Amino acid sequence: MKRYQIHITGKQGIFDPAGAASKNALLTLGYEGLEDLRIGKFIELSCADDVSPAQVEEMCAKLLANPVIEDFRIEEIVGNTEVA
Numbered sequence: 477m478k479r480y481q482i483h484i485t486g487k488q489g490i491f492d493p494a495g496a497a498s499k500n501a502l503l504t505l506g507y508e509g510l511e512d513l514r515i516g517k518f519i520e521l522s523c524a525d526d527v528s529p530a531q532v533e534e535m536c537a538k539l540l541a542n543p544v545i546e547d548f549r550i551e552e553i554v555g556n557t558e559v560a
């Protein structure tokens with residue numbers, strides 16, 4: 477079995493309403509010095525050994541991320557390391 481971690485974030489320059497609302501809320505709570513806050517998605521994917529990294533990239537481009545407004549980064553988890 478192969479395991480992947482997929483990190484999806486909004487492209488630079490695309491407005492992130494959830495990030496902006498969270499930043500404003502933290503400032504209201506008294507947390508100073510915040511310059512930017514962006515919210516993304518984190519996906520853990522387990523698949524058969526014959527699923528290639530290229531196929532995982534295709535999954536991201538076609539469904540898991542919106543390549544028009546989001547960037548994604550894929551990491552293959554090697555060994556028996558537990559993903560937290």
